[in-house]
Amino acid sequence: MTPQEFIAKWRHVELKERSASQSHFNDLCRLLGIDDPVTADPKGEWFTFEKGASKTSGGEGWADVWRKGHFAWEYKGPKKDLDRAFAQLLQYAIALENPPLLITSDTDRIRIHTNWTNTVQRVYDLSLDDLADGSKRDLLRAAFTDPEKLRPSKTRQSLTEDAAAHFANLALRLRLRGHDAEEVAHFVNRLIFCMFAEDVGLLPDKMFARMIKAGRQKPEGFAALASSLFAAMQSGGMVGFEQVEWFNGGLFDSDAALPLDWQDLDDLIRASMLDWSEIDPSILGTLFERGLDPDKRSQLGAHYTDRDKIMQIVGPVIVDPLMAEWAEAKGKIEAALDRARKAKAKATATKAEAEARAIFSGFLDRLAGFRVLDPACGSGNFLYLALLALKDTEHRVNLEAEALGLQREMPRVGPEAVKGIELNPYAAELVRIPADPATHSDNIRPPVPGYPATCDALP
Numbered sequence: 001m002t003p004q005e006f007i008a009k010w011r012h013v014e015l016k017e018r019s020a021s022q023s024h025f026n027d028l029c030r031l032l033g034i035d036d037p038v039t040a041d042p043k044g045e046w047f048t049f050e051k052g053a054s055k056t057s058g059g060e061g062w063a064d065v066w067r068k069g070h071f072a073w074e075y076k077g078p079k080k081d082l083d084r085a086f087a088q089l090l091q092y093a094i095a096l097e098n099p100p101l102l103i104t105s106d107t108d109r110i111r112i113h114t115n116w117t118n119t120v121q122r123v124y125d126l127s128l129d130d131l132a133d134g135s136k137r138d139l140l141r142a143a144f145t146d147p148e149k150l151r152p153s154k155t156r157q158s159l160t161e162d163a164a165a166h167f168a169n170l171a172l173r174l175r176l177r178g179h180d181a182e183e184v185a186h187f188v189n190r191l192i193f194c195m196f197a198e199d200v201g202l203l204p205d206k207m208f209a210r211m212i213k214a215g216r217q218k219p220e221g222f223a224a225l226a227s228s229l230f231a232a233m234q235s236g237g238m239v240g241f242e243q244v245e246w247f248n249g250g251l252f253d254s255d256a257a258l259p260l261d262w263q264d265l266d267d268l269i270r271a272s273m274l275d276w277s278e279i280d281p282s283i284l285g286t287l288f289e290r291g292l293d294p295d296k297r298s299q300l301g302a303h304y305t306d307r308d309k310i311m312q313i314v315g316p317v318i319v320d321p322l323m324a325e326w327a328e329a330k331g332k333i334e335a336a337l338d339r340a341r342k343a344k345a346k347a348t349a350t351k352a353e354a355e356a357r358a359i360f361s362g363f364l365d366r367l368a369g370f371r372v373l374d375p376a377c378g379s380g381n382f383l384y385l386a387l388l389a390l391k392d393t394e395h396r397v398n399l400e401a402e403a404l405g406l407q408r409e410m411p412r413v414g415p416e417a418v419k420g421i422e423l424n425p426y427a428a429e430l431v432r433i434p435a436d437p438a439t440h441s442d443n444i445r446p447p448v449p450g451y452p453a454t455c456d457a458l459p
Contacts (some may be wrong), residue, residue: 003137007129013107052096069100078107120275126139128139163276166271188257190226209246210224219262330404384418387415
């Protein structure tokens with residue numbers, strides 16, 4: 001099929017998603033010189049339509065098309081919201097073996113989202129007319145043949161190091177001006193939180209970035225601007241004509257703000273231009289801690305443990321034993337559901353189904369009751385990744401239970417799953433920075449003379 005034939009055929013097609021998707025995909029394969037799923041993999045083991053299982057929420061499959069180790073692809077009807085399709089793919093990525101590419105499309109647009117761990121996500125957007133361009137077709141063909149060609153060069157770690165450097169410089173200058181270390185830590189944590197909150201939409205209309213740029217014009221007035229924002233975040237209120245919601249926890253326990261000069265604000269402006277949704281909280285704390293404490297600046301990176309090394313502990317100590325338990329529970333669920341299907345009496349089938357649900361629910365209770373203690377938690381990197389691993393495990397268990405035909409249950413694992421102890425007041429303050437501002441919950445008790453700071457729950 002030539003590009004002109006493909007474009008002409010699909011230019012005015014308005015069929016609904018289910019009617020058009022497989023035909024459109026097969027034509028794409030012909031256009032790119034790729035075998036379609038049925039031709040390439042008649043058994044549907046590595047390249048198939050409708051990958052997954054019947055979902056209790058309705059609909060078939062976790063992805064409209066799946067190619068093992070390459071992509072998951074979700075179609076929507078003409079002019080439908082492809083962001084919703086992407087959110088759906090993200091929800092099932094674990095069950096789909098975390099493909100490196102998540103692709104959404106209708107018959108007029110194709111959007112390729114990269115999905116590699118520890119890389120800054122990149123999105124390739126192709127229109128129907130773009131397929132007349134050989135380089136654009138080569139890009140799409142790479143999704144089938146060599147997805148590594150689409151891997152972004154920028155890593156989350158390097159992006160996070162950029163952000164940490166800006167705040168380390170700011171914190172050092174504030175310390176050198178004579179401000180108390182804990183006061184500096186608290187203030188800078190607020191600034192960091194605001195950048196996360198803004199990028200996930202909890203602060204309206206890029207309010208914080210606009211405030212920084214306005215402050216750059218008259219640096220002597222920035223502290224008053226920041227104080228008004230912090231006051232609104234403390235209890236909910238207005239900043240100018242814009243409503244700011246209440247943020248729970250102790251991070252905004254007052255409206256105190258430190259004065260900044262033009263150099264400080266330049267660092268903030270540069271930091272605000274980064275994509276904070278891509279910045280990794282698991283390493284920001286350690287990098288920032290080295291910059292916050294002047295005595296440790298020469299140690300920058302000396303004690304840094306990256307995500308991969310932390311997961312060498314989290315995997316075998318937390319995830320692997322829990323997944324072994326789940327494998328045993330899953331076997332019992334499958335046996336119970338098999339008895340239910342074969343039962344001749346309705347009462348017998350009902351009892352077996354109830355047994356399957358009870359085993360599933362019991363395992364979720366087990367996950368919800370799991371606790372991780374780090375007796376020297378530092379800035380919380382290990383606890384953050386432990387919590388993330390527990391949440392991923394819970395999500396995977398829900399998906400696998402759903403594939404067996406059980407109703408998925410609401411998430412139960414929360415920040416209370418991780419506990420930590422830390423003597424260093426800098427680190428105790430740093431751990432207040434939440435991994436996700438949308439679920440911020442500050443349960444960190446302040447240090448008591450003679451006792452360590454204690455994290456009841458990592459935000």
